[in-house]
Amino acid sequence: MWPDLIQKAKDGGLDVIQTYYNFEGRYDLVHFIKLVQEAGLYVHLRIGPYICAEWNFGGFPVWLKYVPGIAFRTDNEPFKFNIYPIDLLVYLVTVMEVAMQGFTEKIVKMMKSEKLFETQGGPIIMSQIENEYKSIEWQIGAPGTAYMKWAAKMAVDLGTGVPWIMCKQEDAPDPIIDTCNGFYCEKFKPKYSYNPKMWTEVWTGCIMGEQILAVQHLVSLLPLAMIMMLRLMNMAHVFKSKGACAAFLSNYDTKSSAKVTFENMQYELPPWSISILPDCKNAVFNTARIGSQTSKMKMIPVKSGSFPWESYNEEAPSADDSDTFAEEGLWEQLNVTRDTSDYLWYLTDVKIASDEEFLKNGKSPVLTVMSAGHAMQVFINGQLSGIVYGSLKRPKLTFIDNVKLRIGTNKISFLSAAVGLPNVGLHFETWNAGVLGPVSLSGLNEGTRDLTKQKWSYKVGLKGEDLSLNTPSGSSSVEWLQGSLVAQKQPLTWYKTTFNAPEGNEPLALDMGSMGKGQVWINGESIGRHWPGYIAGGNCGECSYAGEFKETKCQAGCGQPSQRWYHVPRSWLKPSGNFLVVFEEWGGDPTGISLVSRKTRSVCADIFEGQPTLKNWNMVTSGKLNSLQAKAHLWCADGQKISKIKFASYGLPQGACGSFREGSCHARKSYNALERNCIGKQSCSVSVATEVFGGDPCPNTMKKLSVEAVCS
Numbered sequence: 001m002w003p004d005l006i007q008k009a010k011d012g013g014l015d016v017i018q019t020y021y022n023f024e025g026r027y028d029l030v031h032f033i034k035l036v037q038e039a040g041l042y043v044h045l046r047i048g049p050y051i052c053a054e055w056n057f058g059g060f061p062v063w064l065k066y067v068p069g070i071a072f073r074t075d076n077e078p079f080k081f082n083i084y085p086i087d088l089l090v091y092l093v094t095v096m097e098v099a100m101q102g103f104t105e106k107i108v109k110m111m112k113s114e115k116l117f118e119t120q121g122g123p124i125i126m127s128q129i130e131n132e133y134k135s136i137e138w139q140i141g142a143p144g145t146a147y148m149k150w151a152a153k154m155a156v157d158l159g160t161g162v163p164w165i166m167c168k169q170e171d172a173p174d175p176i177i178d179t180c181n182g183f184y185c186e187k188f189k190p191k192y193s194y195n196p197k198m199w200t201e202v203w204t205g206c207i208m209g210e211q212i213l214a215v216q217h218l219v220s221l222l223p224l225a226m227i228m229m230l231r232l233m234n235m236a237h238v239f240k241s242k243g244a245c246a247a248f249l250s251n252y253d254t255k256s257s258a259k260v261t262f263e264n265m266q267y268e269l270p271p272w273s274i275s276i277l278p279d280c281k282n283a284v285f286n287t288a289r290i291g292s293q294t295s296k297m298k299m300i301p302v303k304s305g306s307f308p309w310e311s312y313n314e315e316a317p318s319a320d321d322s323d324t325f326a327e328e329g330l331w332e333q334l335n336v337t338r339d340t341s342d343y344l345w346y347l348t349d350v351k352i353a354s355d356e357e358f359l360k361n362g363k364s365p366v367l368t369v370m371s372a373g374h375a376m377q378v379f380i381n382g383q384l385s386g387i388v389y390g391s392l393k394r395p396k397l398t399f400i401d402n403v404k405l406r407i408g409t410n411k412i413s414f415l416s417a418a419v420g421l422p423n424v425g426l427h428f429e430t431w432n433a434g435v436l437g438p439v440s441l442s443g444l445n446e447g448t449r450d451l452t453k454q455k456w457s458y459k460v461g462l463k464g465e466d467l468s469l470n471t472p473s474g475s476s477s478v479e480w481l482q483g484s485l486v487a488q489k490q491p492l493t494w495y496k497t498t499f500n501a502p503e504g505n506e507p508l509a510l511d512m513g514s515m516g517k518g519q520v521w522i523n524g525e526s527i528g529r530h531w532p533g534y535i536a537g538g539n540c541g542e543c544s545y546a547g548e549f550k551e552t553k554c555q556a557g558c559g560q561p562s563q564r565w566y567h568v569p570r571s572w573l574k575p576s577g578n579f580l581v582v583f584e585e586w587g588g589d590p591t592g593i594s595l596v597s598r599k600t601r602s603v604c605a606d607i608f609e610g611q612p613t614l615k616n617w618n619m620v621t622s623g624k625l626n627s628l629q630a631k632a633h634l635w636c637a638d639g640q641k642i643s644k645i646k647f648a649s650y651g652l653p654q655g656a657c658g659s660f661r662e663g664s665c666h667a668r669k670s671y672n673a674l675e676r677n678c679i680g681k682q683s684c685s686v687s688v689a690t691e692v693f694g695g696d697p698c699p700n701t702m703k704k705l706s707v708e709a710v711c712s
Contacts, residue, residue, distance in 0.1 A: 001571040002032060006039045016125070018044040018200070020051045020059065029107075030114050037116075037123040044200075045111065046128040047155075049103045058131075058423040062339040065429040072429045073136055075143035080150065101154055104129065108158045119161030128200075129155040132168040132181060139426050145171070152176045167200045183549045234260050234269065238280065245280035254547040268702065272546035288546075289611050293633060294657040296708075298601035299511065299565060306591040307497040307580070310480035314464060314492040316379040316413040319347040319457035326457045332372070333416055333434025341461035342519075342529075346414040346435045348456045354407045356445055364402035365443035371397050371416060372432040375517065377491065377585065379413040380404060384491045387586055389419075389534070395433075403441075412451075415492075417517075417585065419529065462583070464494050470521040470581045489587040496581045499595060501573040506597040508573075509565040510580075514592025518583040525572055532561035533586055543656075565596065600711045602646060604657035605632035608704040609688045635683030636711035642678045643712035645671055650693040653706035660706045669694035674707055 009017065017036050021029045036043050050073055051059040064070065070078040080100050108127075116122035130151050137144035148166075152173050155164045165177045170191060172178040180188040181201035190197055237248040251258045251269035258269045262277075269275055273288035317324065324347060333344045358365055367385075369378065373395030378385045380403045390397040416435050422428040437452035468474025475496055487493045502508070510520065516533035519526065540558035547553075582590065611630040636642055651665035673692050678684035688705045690696045697703070 001569055002035055003039070006036055006041065010039055010041055014041065016042045016044055018046060020046050020048065020053050020055075030110065030116070033111075033116050033123060034114075041123065042118075042125045043116075043123045044126045044128070045107075045124050046131070047104055047107050048128070048131055049100055050131050050133075052131050052424050055423055056339070056421045058428070060429075062334065062421070066338075070429075072427060073130075073133065073144075073147065074140050075146040075150070080147070100151070104155060105158065108160060111160075117160050117162055124160075124162060126163050126165060127155070127160055128165050128167065129176075130166055130169070133166065134169050134171070136426055137171075149173055165198065165200065234258050236260075236262055240280075247277040247280045249275045249277065249283070286611070289608055291605075291607055291611060291630070291633075293635065294604040294606070295600050296602045296604070296658050297598050299509065299596040299598055301511075301594045302502040302508070302597050303499075303595070307499060307593060307595075309486050309495050309497050309590045310482050311485075311487040311590070312464070312469065312478050312480050312494040312496075313487055313490060314462060314494070316382050316411075316415070316492065317345055317347060317459050317463075318382075318411040318413065319349055319455075321347075321457075321459065324457040324459045326455050328455055329453050330435055330437045330439070330456060331458065332432050332436060333418060334421070334432070336434075336458055337418075337460050339418075339421065341465055342417050342419070343461050343465075344416050344418075344434055345459040346416060346456055347459065348412050348451060348454060350405065350410045350412055350441060350449075350451070352405050352407055352410060353445075356407075358405075358443055359407065363443060364404055365441050367399065367401060367403045367412075368438070368440045368442070369399040369414060369435060370438055371399075371414075371435045373397060374419040374433060375417040375585075376435065377415040377417075378403075379411075379415070381406070381411050382413075384587075402443075415585070419531070462492075464583060469494050469496075470519075470526075470583075471524045472579050475579075475581070486590065488589050488591070491585060491587045493584045493587070494581065495584065495590045496579070499578050499580060500576040501570070501578060502595070502597065504597065505570070506599055508568040508570060509596050509598065510568055511565055511592075511594045511596050512582075513561060513564045514590070515582070515584055515588030516586030518585045518588075520566060520583075521579075521581045522568060522572055523574070523579050527566055527568060530563075530566055530582075532564055532588075534562045536560055536562045568595070600637045600640060602658070602708050602710050603634050603636060603642075604660070604706070604708045605634055606657070606704065606706045607632045607688045608702060609690075610702075611688070611704075630688040631685045632688055632705050632707055633683070633685045634678060634707070634709050636709075638682075640711040641680055641682050642684065642709045643680075644710040645674045645678065645707065646710050647706065647708040648674050649707075650688070650705045651697045651703050652701070653704065655706075657708060660708055665698035665701065665703065667693040667695070667697040670705075674709070678709060 006017065019032070021027065021032070023029070033043050033045075048059055053059065056062070060072065065072075067078050070076060072079060078099065111117055111122070111124060112120070114122070116124050118125045130148070133148055137148055148169065148171070152164070152166065156175060163175070163177055165179050166172040167179045167181045169176075169178045172191060174192060177195045177198065178191050179198040179200040181203070183203045185199045188197065188199070234252070235250050239246045247262065249260060249262060249267055249269060251271060251273055254272050256271055260267055260269060263280055265281065267275060267283055270286065270288035273286050275283040276285040277283050319326070324345070330346065337344050367378065369376070373390045375387075375389035376397060376399060377387050378399055385403050386399055386401050388397045388399045414435055416433070418433045422431050425431070439451040440448050441451060442448040467477050469478065480496065481487065510527070512520070512530045513532050515530055517529075517531045519529050521527065536557050536559065538552065538555040538558045540555050543554035545554060582593065607630050609630055634642065647660045648670040649660065649662050650667040650670045652663035653660055653666070654663045655661045670693055672694070673686050677686055686692060686705070
């Protein structure tokens with residue numbers, strides 16, 4: 001899998017791969033770096049060891065939080081060195097080498113032994129210590145600053161021969177290079193003027209500024225000559241040196257285009273855009289008018305009908321089961337599971353006397369359960385009574401509902417699920433998960449009964465996990481239901497089936513839209529947690545990227561499952577007999593699960609007349625072209641051809657790919673040239689010019705061509 005992805009990165013124009021790493025299972029960091037080297041690319045090794053990266057605990061092992069006296073990412077001896085009193089050395093013998101200094105030294109020695117640093121002839125040209133620490137340092141104060149300086153010195157003293165960086169660390173001590181991560185970095189300057197300006201993470205959504213990098217090499221050696229205010233909200237940054245000249249013209253207005261005069265020539269700047277003039281004359285690029293094709297994808301089932309499923313149902317355990325242990329009160333989840341499973345059962349008994357008034361009036365008692373997160377199912381006497389879950393910003397949750405209780409002993413079972421662990425924030429190692437209470441039962445003769453401090457029993461994980469039902473060998477240990485007996489919409493259900501790998505090389509995925517929440521394995525390998533039952537909120541509507549980007553801007557999929565399709569790596573598949581296992585927590589319909597391939601449904605172009613491109617400018621300057629004429633380029637994936645022009649309009653079309661519509665100006669022959677040049681071909685191009693479309697539909701107006709072509 002990796003050689004193909006690395007080659008795609010190179011083909012896309014990248015020359016450096018930044019990487020964190022994972023040592024679990026078959027992961028091999030040295031082999032990965034050598035693959036990058038074989039492809040002719042460089043490596044930026046981000047050692048951390050804190051990496052954030054939307055990874056459990058930011059990359060730290062969970063057991064680290066239980067080292068006595070430890071505090072993460074501060075001036076703390078156990079965290080920095082793993083130095084402990086003598087009487088603890090036996091206990092800590094297995095963790096001595098994995099504190100921050102030991103971990104970093106181990107990685108560097110591993111790279112040196114394989115001669116992978118650039119000074120040894122290897123591909124590693126840069127390394128990173130820590131990650132986006134400045135905000136934490138600010139909250140901690142002096143101990144944070146001391147830790148940051150210690151980490152920097154420790155890294156530099158390892159003598160790698162290549163630069164070290166700290167991202168988002170404005171006070172990084174020399175020779176550490178501070179770099180920028182973010183949506184926007186145009187105003188960023190490194191602490192020391194002799195250090196390069198580096199943008200180590202370009203966050204998704206950054207339009208204005210990001211595209212400048214495509215031609216930055218044109219001006220990298222030119223000193224800034226002047227900054228000109230062309231008019232309100234319009235500026236020119238001009239670079240000159242020994243006859244060479246380059247300029248960036250910007251329009252910061254988010255609503256209106258601007259016509260500006262620069263060096264006695266006029267230029268039109270769309271809202272919130274930058275035009276690049278590599279010779280201070282010809283605009284070869286504008287960030288609001290990107291000429292690249294847009295593709296609409298479709299997910300196609302690779303076979304008709306559903307998988308031949310078999311099912312096995314787990315029962316909710318009870319407090320007196322032999323594989324549980326009992327303690328007084330409620331325990332924090334991670335403290336019990338140590339992240340060996342997502343799941344922890346909280347189990348207790350509630351006794352109901354025969355004279356309870358609710359047994360006569362039918363007003364069932366109300367159970368209230370408060371949890372630190374992240375999701376919970378409530379079972380009363382083995383029957384599902386309710387489901388609650390939190391969110392990324394609000395992981396805490398509360399269950400409040402009437403519950404059906406009977407005379408005598410009632411079995412109360414909570415299945416608490418941790419959906420990943422915190423990875424960012426001040427001392428996130430102290431954050432909690434699981435049912436911490438209070439837990440109460442109201443509507444009884446006595447009023448409200450507090451269940452928080454009574455005896456609770458605990459069971460880590462699921463029976464199916466203990467039996468390894470996700471593997472072929474483990475699955476044979478239980479009896480599975482088949483045919484019409486297969487469970488549907490029942491909680492705590494395991495499903496298994498087999499399938500053959502489809503031909504071709506299109507990306508594959510599982511469509512899990514009919515399920516609720518759980519986990520999926522293929523040939524014993526986890527493809528992750530599925531959670532289509534988590535419905536995306538937000539505010540979806542018309543989208544304009546003009547103006548500063550924010551995470552809540554241009555949202556899509558509101559009211560839909562937050563994720564429906566789950567990637568299946570082809571490298572994990574055998575030609576036949578692939579073993580698929582699904583564990584469903586909430587209850588779903590397995591007949592709706594399908595294996596799908598991703599194919600191109602349609603391709604779009606949205607090009608203004610006269611829209612420049614850097615490629616065309618290079619061809620003009622080299623004498624290969626006479627003028628900077630805009631063209632719309634369309635191409636389908638391998639094995640596909642353009643079968644239909646779904647939409648075409650030369651004039652003032654509106655909308656975006658998939659929802660184009662005619663505007664107030666439309667050339668009647670908009671379809672003709674495209675149908676003539678493109679139908680039946682894998683790729684084609686059409687000039688965006690008046691004569692191509694039968695005349696000017698609206699003179700003295702800047703026009704564009706919007707087209708959507710169907711690939712079959």
